[in-house]
Amino acid sequence: MKLLTLASQDKTRATVLSVLAAITIIIPLCNVLTPADSALHFSAYTVSVIGKYLTFALLGLSLDLVWGYCGILALGHGAFFALGGYAMGMYLMRQIGTRGVYGDPLLPDFMVFLNWKELPWFWYGFDNFAFAMLMVLLVPGTLAFVFGWLAFRSRVTGVYLSIITQALTYALLLAFFRNEMGFGGNNGLTDFKDILGFNIQSEGVRSMLFFLSGVALIGAFLLCSWITSTKLGRVVTAIRDQESRVRFLGYRVEMFKLWVFTFAAMLAGVAGALYVPQVGIINPSEFSPLNSLEIVIWVAMGGRGTLYGAIIGAVVVNYSKTVLTGLLPDAWLYILGGLFIVVTLLLPDGIVGLLQRKLKEQAA
Amino acid sequence: MNIPANKPLSYGLAVLMLLFSMLAHSETDATQQPLQDALAAIKQGSMSEREQAINHLVELKHPRSLVILQALLAGKLLVVKDQDKLVIGDAIDQDYNIVDAVSNEKLGIISAEQVGKINLTNKLRSNLRKIIGELELNADDDAVRLAAVKAMDKEVDARLLDLFKQRLAVEQNADVKEAIENILLLQQMDSADKNERMAAITQLQSHDSLDVVNKLKAITEKDADGNYAEADSDIRNIADAALTEINGRLRLYSSIETVFFGLSLGAVLVLSAIGLAITFGVMGVINMAHGELMMIGAYTTYVIQQLMPNYLGLSIILSIPAAFLISALVGIAIERGIIRFLYGRPLETLLATFGVSLFLQQTVRSIFSPLNRSVATPEWMSGSWQINDFLSLTWNRFYILIFCLIVFVLLMQILKHTKLGLEVRAVAQNRRMAKAMGIPTAQVDAMTFGLGSGIAGVAGVALSQITNVGPNLGQSYIVDSFMVVVFGGVGNLLGTLVAGFSLGIANKFLEPFAGAVLAKILVLVFIILFIQKRPRGLFPQKGRAADS
């Protein structure tokens, strides 16, 4: 794959960053400062939709780190996103307290419904926000660490690795569907009321969540950019390009991979945790292998191995979905499917590649 | 509006009358009018009126009664709408070949829209079956008699018992004889005489019959107060021993059954994975549209069946080559149009073929609507091979298993013994070298992809016989297919076969303990762990090709 020149990369990176920063600051600020009927006021719909895109962008970014830089095509990345989301969802469920349908102070509605008498052990602690946030990082992180440690150590690579990551998310999908698991089965976790004591549906909280999603995305973007520019980042890129050669040079390839994989899983967890309060539901379908596949497609569409490409891809694909499902409900799959084909065939470096070429043409 | 409960014995009386009527049918004209009345009630009445009319029809002693009742049970009794006339019709194409129900006069062919079928409920159907069963107990055809005995073996009363005994005295056919004897032995278990009971139990313990098991269980079980239902301890002991013996056989049969279930699940997995094993394993293309190619095969079956609705069996057979051709052509189109630009970028084939899969799904939705399509199963593929009461193997699964093996063997032969196979293997091993040797690699790629896709289409024909034919068909099999290929070892067809069958059997042995969901989760976890142990599957590819 063609590596873009450093200069232009910096320029594009700066543009993406400034657009992100502008969105992150202006939209919540406008909404807090202006009255609801003002022309500068963004509707709750716009805020929640763009907020969702931001979390998806963060998810895409984390996959780009794994796939674009480390060459691991993870087809189960959505699992980490969903786990982060569930951790957040569990916190939000505990916040409902006695306001649930059956008014049980301790047990969420679905447990009352299943005749459970006490809270399962793995739900303990989730009433504490700090603990829940820790779990948002630790649960996906630990799973990624254990899985990666097993897989990378025994040098599972290529399609084998891709397919077992898919098996991982598929197994989790089936497991979370089971009502006996204690995560609400197919309905998942929903009907959230408060977050840190504030009404989750209030304008202020929504703007705040939006702002946090933006900040998390910018932070993660900067962090990932920094990581890829360090020596570690270069070793990781080298592993992508020539794994055996790096190993023969004496690097412990599996440790580098493991580190990146775990870090990316944690980022995905954060994205999930920010996603859930904004859309108001987390359910096992987030684990579905097709969802994970879609993340890969965002990244490929935007242009992998560039970080900002993943952000652009996630936003463009999801934005087209939002628009097309409303505009052409009967035909949007044709357009989306066609788009994927066209992009792969004609834009091997994704949208970013296209922009890059255009810039070069202009310069010439 | 509750339908009144059926008077259980009224039909028995009616049957006797009908039997009598069949011996003496002379005054045909005189009975015509009441017959018409009864038929009118069957034609228009509510279900309860229809029930009375059936009994009335039996009482009428008319020679056509049995024929009409048989037609009613078989769903062949029709009303011609504009003439309000009862006819008996055999379905031909979209039409019926009809005869007058009463006069048996040939009325020619009429289209299905012009007739309405007389409906039945379960209650009427099982009553009819008994009525007809009694009438047919003395039929000439052995098979008819056997069916008649089986139709009546559940609720045996004294009157029926006499009928059976009379028949047994004159019965020549061994099967029918045995069936009646079994019924009598079961009755003997309830006899007043202790010795007779014990003799019956001893004789029955070699029978693989669920009725026997139930009777024995009833003898050996305790009731709610902890007392035995059976007071006599001798009988209890002998029943206990008989039950133990039967249970031993039961366990054996049930493990045979589980293996069969596993093999048939495995066959479905192998069929859906084997096309992928070629495109993915041999060519390195991650074909996300593989499921949709199976879907195309299933829809081909549907279309062919629509074209020839009266030749169900033949349509299935014809569907196999048709589905192969159509899926193969679509596959070749995908390869020529998209994938050939992506060689050397295998992961990007995933993206493009995912787009293709969305596209194909929506195309099917636009053409055939998002609803499932109904694909009928031919007679010889439905039902089961009843080995005994404990063990029966369903025909459709059985044929699919055989079919899977045939497809596999054929494919191996193609790869081993044809020019195409040689070229495919050469290109898979070393593309550049093969090209240098003068093999037209582009053409071989297209043919290989076509072959893989065609087999996916053939798998679709098999799937149409066991599951929904709808736009989501492909999606539900794609993940499993990838698992099977990877577990078996990419690029190894034998691996795919072994992997499919072992995963199927493992799943089925886990299911009774863990439940369907947990069994599947356990199998997935097992695959993940297995890949750690053998990072290249069951049968790893060796040599240089394995490195890429």
Place this chain on the structure above:
Amino acid sequence: MFNTNSKRFSKKMLLAPIAAAAMAFFSTVHAEDTIKVGVLHSLSGTMAISETTLKDTMLMLIDEQNKKGGLLGKKLEAVVVDPASNWPLFAEKARELLTKDKVSAIFGCWTSVSRKSVLPVIEELNGILFYPVQYEGEESSKNVFYTGAAPNQQAIPAVDYLMNDLKVKRWVLAGTDYVYPRTTNKILEAYLKAKGVNKKDIMINYTPFGHSDWQSIVADIKKFGSAGKKTAVVSTINGDANVPFYKELGNQGVSAENIPVVAFSVGEEELSGIDTKPLVGHLAAWNYFMSVDTTKNAAFIKQWKDYIKNPKRVTNDPMEAHYIGFNMWVKAVEKAGTTDPDAVQKALIGVEYPNLTGGVAKMLPNHHISKPVLIGEIQDDGQFVTVWQTNKVVDGDAWSDFLPESKPIIADWTAPISCGNYNTKTKKCSGQNY
């Protein structure tokens, strides 16, 4: 590999739809002379199979109303969106419909989880949702009107029929593992035990969505049913899993005369996609059958076939639910003289509209409607023959009386209670903060 020309071309191709879509996204034309009605049914993904028909039904009903001169002197305008069987997308689309398109009412959802996902949005924005599918109950929202059956309008009568008319003694409760079957089976288990059925004579089995390999389970059912007592299966198996289930039943020789299966999710439309031979005689409980012979039903069927331009299409229970729901909404808006949600919600309670199968449906204070219950046997033409029906309509009960935790709870959206979750013991309205 590609020359510049094709590149240019591709760029245009790529950008054109996005640009067009973007323009549409930001500039919604607000025609003030129409009343908008949102249609929120999946047109793609796994649920498209059931929901697409309901979208068409809504379009037909709206079309029909416009021919009659619209509503309040304005034309009705349908706003169709595709939530693509994706549950969070349902919430997003509901918000889009309510805030961007400003629809007066939404007709939509099929699965429970999609309704649960939409619920907070509808409540926050004070919308109106008509939900047309039989469901598990245990819910009553100020903003949702449930036109499908509650468990007491489908499950309990079906079990009564099996117990009284078919003398069933042993029960298999088989369902897909999600909340509707779980609740229904829980209610039925309690009900059966109250009727003196031994725990040993009840077998409960759950399978995942789209379960396709039924060999072992059907073999178990067969064994369970061979114990000498009359056995029946009460099936809450959902959607796609039904075809392989019935095929396996047929192939393993389980006939409706031995072990009848009564299903709550298999209707005319599902049957149109199944080879019905192995199903003949099995039962289903619904509030509507296409085969019911009334002039209203005949007119509705004809209207549907004409509208969809396909004489082979069938009608089913959720379609009737939308038919009733839509007409009730029209009546309520006329009564209120406005589409203001609060006024319409108030006006809806007590509105009556004739069922297609005879009798009159009434919107009850708990936002459920009264319906007749019909039990039918499947025929080989994919239609049902009614074998039993209630002699009058049954009122939908939001909170089941057979579950200990919801027994004291009632829903009543009229003053003075005005609550969907009112505990008659503690005299408190709980669970809802709106």
